[in-house]
Amino acid sequence: MSGSGRAPGASLVSNTVEAIRLIRRTAPREYVLLLVCTIVSGIGLVLLLVAGRELIRDLTVADRPDDIGPLVPSLVGVAVGTGLTTLASAVQAEVRWLMAHLVERQSVTTVVDVASAVSLAELESPDFQDHLQRTLRQAAQRPWDLVQAVSQLAGAAVGGLVGAVVLATVEPWLVPAALLVGLPVLLVAGRNSRAMFVAVSAITPINREREYLQELLTGRDEAKEIRAFESVEHLRQRYEQRYDDEIEGFRAVSRLRSRRLLLAGVGATVITVATLAVLVGLSIDGRVPLADAAIGAVAVQQLTTRVRGIGGSISSIQESSLFLDDHAAFVDRAHRARAGSTSPAPARTAAPDGAAVALDDVSFTYPGATVPALRGVSLALRPGRVTALVGANGSGKTTIAKLICRLYDPDGGAITWDAALTGSGGLPRVGVIFQDFLRYQLSAHDNIALGDSRRHVDRAGVEASARASGADTFLTRLARGLDTWLSPAFEGGTDLSVGQWQRVAMARAVFRDAPVVVLDEPTAALDPLAEREMIDGTTALFGDRAVLVISHRFANVVNADDIVVLSEGEIVERGTHETLMARGGTYAEMYTTQAAAFGAERHA
Numbered sequence: 001m002s003g004s005g006r007a008p009g010a011s012l013v014s015n016t017v018e019a020i021r022l023i024r025r026t027a028p029r030e031y032v033l034l035l036v037c038t039i040v041s042g043i044g045l046v047l048l049l050v051a052g053r054e055l056i057r058d059l060t061v062a063d064r065p066d067d068i069g070p071l072v073p074s075l076v077g078v079a080v081g082t083g084l085t086t087l088a089s090a091v092q093a094e095v096r097w098l099m100a101h102l103v104e105r106q107s108v109t110t111v112v113d114v115a116s117a118v119s120l121a122e123l124e125s126p127d128f129q130d131h132l133q134r135t136l137r138q139a140a141q142r143p144w145d146l147v148q149a150v151s152q153l154a155g156a157a158v159g160g161l162v163g164a165v166v167l168a169t170v171e172p173w174l175v176p177a178a179l180l181v182g183l184p185v186l187l188v189a190g191r192n193s194r195a196m197f198v199a200v201s202a203i204t205p206i207n208r209e210r211e212y213l214q215e216l217l218t219g220r221d222e223a224k225e226i227r228a229f230e231s232v233e234h235l236r237q238r239y240e241q242r243y244d245d246e247i248e249g250f251r252a253v254s255r256l257r258s259r260r261l262l263l264a265g266v267g268a269t270v271i272t273v274a275t276l277a278v279l280v281g282l283s284i285d286g287r288v289p290l291a292d293a294a295i296g297a298v299a300v301q302q303l304t305t306r307v308r309g310i311g312g313s314i315s316s317i318q319e320s321s322l323f324l325d326d327h328a329a330f331v332d333r334a335h336r337a338r339a340g341s342t343s344p345a346p347a348r349t350a351a352p353d354g355a356a357v358a359l360d361d362v363s364f365t366y367p368g369a370t371v372p373a374l375r376g377v378s379l380a381l382r383p384g385r386v387t388a389l390v391g392a393n394g395s396g397k398t399t400i401a402k403l404i405c406r407l408y409d410p411d412g413g414a415i416t417w418d419a420a421l422t423g424s425g426g427l428p429r430v431g432v433i434f435q436d437f438l439r440y441q442l443s444a445h446d447n448i449a450l451g452d453s454r455r456h457v458d459r460a461g462v463e464a465s466a467r468a469s470g471a472d473t474f475l476t477r478l479a480r481g482l483d484t485w486l487s488p489a490f491e492g493g494t495d496l497s498v499g500q501w502q503r504v505a506m507a508r509a510v511f512r513d514a515p516v517v518v519l520d521e522p523t524a525a526l527d528p529l530a531e532r533e534m535i536d537g538t539t540a541l542f543g544d545r546a547v548l549v550i551s552h553r554f555a556n557v558v559n560a561d562d563i564v565v566l567s568e569g570e571i572v573e574r575g576t577h578e579t580l581m582a583r584g585g586t587y588a589e590m591y592t593t594q595a596a597a598f599g600a601e602r603h604a
């Protein structure tokens with residue numbers, strides 16, 4: 001489902017052609033096999049009808065044979081015809097199943113690629129999340145529907161053609177009469193497809209909420225808290241409620257579709273019965289011989305069933321088409337993201353005065369937020385110097401870290417990076433530990449090596465990074481050392497303490513070997529000795545790098561070369577510990593408060 005550039009609401013024909021192309025591209029061998037099966041099945045059907053007619057003729061003529069001998073050729077024809085159609089449909093079922101998996105893989109991978117390509121701001125938006133959820137769910141189901149529909153369409157077309165040809169040899173004008181059964185089916189097809197698409201779109205936000213509740217109720221990490229707080233029952237009830245809402249939505253659309261299909265079915269039945277009645281009348285009048293009338297009746301049945309099948313397949317393709325258009329619109333998001341990401345392109349510009357990164361009068365408001373997270377922030381990170389960011393909760397510290405990693409682009413002002421900082425993907429090379437750093441449920445080696453995927457197999461580098469961050473002390477004691485899976489949910493796996501995880505995250509940042517290092521609360525979970533060790537070791541670890549430390553713990557901050565104090569998204573003070581203390585402003589107040597708390601504890 002490449003889908004790029006396709007107009008929304010593209011015609012049924014072009015969508016069907018695209019669906020066939022997609023299937024041919026992703027499953028070429030299976031596509032050919034399915035074609036061969038369809039042809040074999042068609043040949044079998046022709047044999048069955050022609051030999052069947054001969055058999056009925058031989059049995060109904062006045063001088064019918066006394067023994068089976070003369071009937072053998074038609075009996076063989078019927079047997080071979082039956083064998084071929086049965087064989088072909090058995091193989092077709094298996095091939096379709098495999099095809100659906102191949103096509104599903106292709107379309108789900110496209111969805112994954114889009115989610116990886118869009119900006120973080122877009123990824124976070126509810127509209128994108130709804131679209132992602134819808135596309136992901138449909139990506140798993142629609143290919144199967146599509147494969148079924150397209151192959152059934154081919155089978156029904158061949159079967160219908162055979163029926164039409166046979167019926168034409170009996171009474172040609174009965175063919176267009178029988179074809180009329182397709183009309184009511186096609187009339188409801190478009191309406192029903194749209195009704196389903198609208199229902200699925202409306203249900204998606206409810207579905208997302210229900211799936212989130214499901215994750216809470218089944219997740220390992222979530223289990224601790226929801227059990228300790230005894231909120232399982234409450235969450236389960238909300239989960240049931242959301243499921244009820246979802247099912248009610250599907251019930252409503254199903255009732256609507258069933259009513260329409262019922263009407264279409266009645267119309268098609270009336271047409272079929274009328275065609276058969278005409279045929280019987282012609283036979284009674286003696287204008288059509290009995291054998292021809294009998295095979296004509298089979299042909300009418302064959303033709304009308306297949307035409308209804310064609311209508312059903314087209315309806316299914318039409319429904320999938322709407323989802324394919326939706327999928328194409330989703331893929332276009334990635335194209336737009338790629339086109340958009342090149343326009344501001346500040347990442348390669350040299351930062352002024354030898355700085356590794358410089359923020360100049362930067363303002364930023366999160367998408368959907370009303371208050372700016374940053375206003376007029378100017379600051380430079382220089383090689384060999386440690387800059388510390390302090391400030392109250394929500395003052396914008398982590399936002400600065402995200403902008404430095406270029407996860408968002410500023411709304412105003414500019415960020416410039418040293419040209420040498422630009423990594424392979426156009427993003428600046430920054431080694432970062434976020435407050436909520438990732439704990440990969442992969443091996444300990446992976447957890448460190450994912451700091452720089454280009455050197456993923458560099459075992460010596462991973463070991464050196466583990467040593468540098470102090471993570472080696474506990475990683476080497478694990479059952480399989482660095483190859484131990486850091487999750488008890490996997491066979492032979494184990495978990496770490498929060499502080500140990502923090503050291504692993506630090507090892508990942510060290511392994512990245514980047515000229516700029518951002519440490520957002522790097523010691524929050526460390527014991528006092530480990531914290532001291534980490535602070536003292538920062539210079540040794542990142543001596544010649546530009547380091548940004550964000551911390552509420554002043555022990556991490558006092559020795560920084562520059563301390564920047566943020567309040568409500570603005571820089572209110574900057575300087576060294578000594579100058580800021582002498583100034584007696586916000587920093588001095590925060591520091592004194594923390595120091596006093598320690599003093600109070602000591603004397604308590």
Ligand SMILES: Nc1ncnc2c1ncn2[C@@H]1O[C@H](COP(=O)(O)OP(=O)(O)OP(=O)(O)O)[C@@H](O)[C@H]1O
Binds near residue numbers: 373
């Ligand atoms: N993804 C987001 N979408 C919308 N608003 C956000 C988002 N992330 C943060 N904010 C808001 O931006 C402001 C700054 O948040 P930020 O995380 O930078 O604060 P902080 O100084 O790091 O706080 P803390 O000390 O608690 O970690 C806050 O008001 C916060 O609510």
